[in-house]
Amino acid sequence: MRLLYSIYERRLLRTVERGLRPEHVGIILDGNRRFARERNLAQPDAIYEQGARKLDEVLAWCSELGIGAVTLWVCSTDNLARDSEEVSGILNAVERKLEQLANDPQIHGRRVRVRATGRLGLLPDSLVQAIKTVEAATSSHNSMTLTIAVAYGGREEIADALRALLEEEARSGARLEEVAARVTPDLIGRHMYLADLPDPDLIIRSSGEIRLSGFLLWQSSYSELYFSDVHWPAFRKIDFLRALRSYQQRRRRFGK
Secondary structure (H helix, E strand, O other), X not given: OHHHHHHHHHHHHHHXXXXXXXOEEEEEOXXXXXXXXXXXXXXXXXXXXXXXXXXXXXXXXXXXXXXXXXEEEEEEOHHHHOOHHHHHHHHHHHHHHHHHHHOOHHHHHOOEXXXXXXXXXXXXXXXXXXXXXXXXXXXXXXXXXXXXXXXXXXXXXXHHHHHXXXXXXXXXXXXXXXXXXXXXXXXXXXXXXXXXXXXXXXXXXXOXXXXXXXXXXOOOOOOEEEEOOOOHHHOOHHHHHHHHHHHHOOOOOOOO
16 A cells, blocks of 8 residues: 555656646644544653644745745634643644754754744743743845644634734824725735745645644635645645645636
8 A cells, every 4th residue: 555655656756747836825723622632642742742843844844835924823722722731732733843944954954944833922931931032043044934823713813903003103193084995805914924925725634634723814715725634644745735726726816
């Protein structure tokens, strides 16, 4: 079976290499708990460490294919309401992974800029420090941007963007009526968390759930969506290539 998978993977890769690849891929990392139940893993740290390790492979695949931006949703604002032990398992895994990335030769060799987005003020101080460290260590890299969405929610992002817009206008002395008259999607978009990135061309969700759950709610208007049945820790290069092949087979009209 491994030989057959290897042959199939090479064929998929050749197909994908001939087509147009997405500039920005968003991935919803779903299925950690279901993967753990199937393997009788009970400790939260062990559960989420499995998913954190998958990141290295994903970055290698994206680098190989020249994908310039990857955004991974690892923890939503709703996830923070889970059992405290589970939340600690998620955030500890994220923290350890970011600490590793700050000193990872592959990250620096591939010139990957790493950053985090979301309501970072909700996170433990040690995780916030890990974010600052990896962002500083990779700030000059420009071949790929890896964004970790943690304590992130799409509705919260839009609310925060509107708040930032209104605060900016208030500092300039503008009246509310003047601000309301000038509000456009482009103006709001300039205040989103990921304003410097192109909107995602492709969003992938693992583990069989067929919804976005608010991921990049503003930016995903014209994103192509791909849903994989495979749990995130078991996600393979074959699964990633299938998503890219599906993306290449679609006709993107952007509402026209």
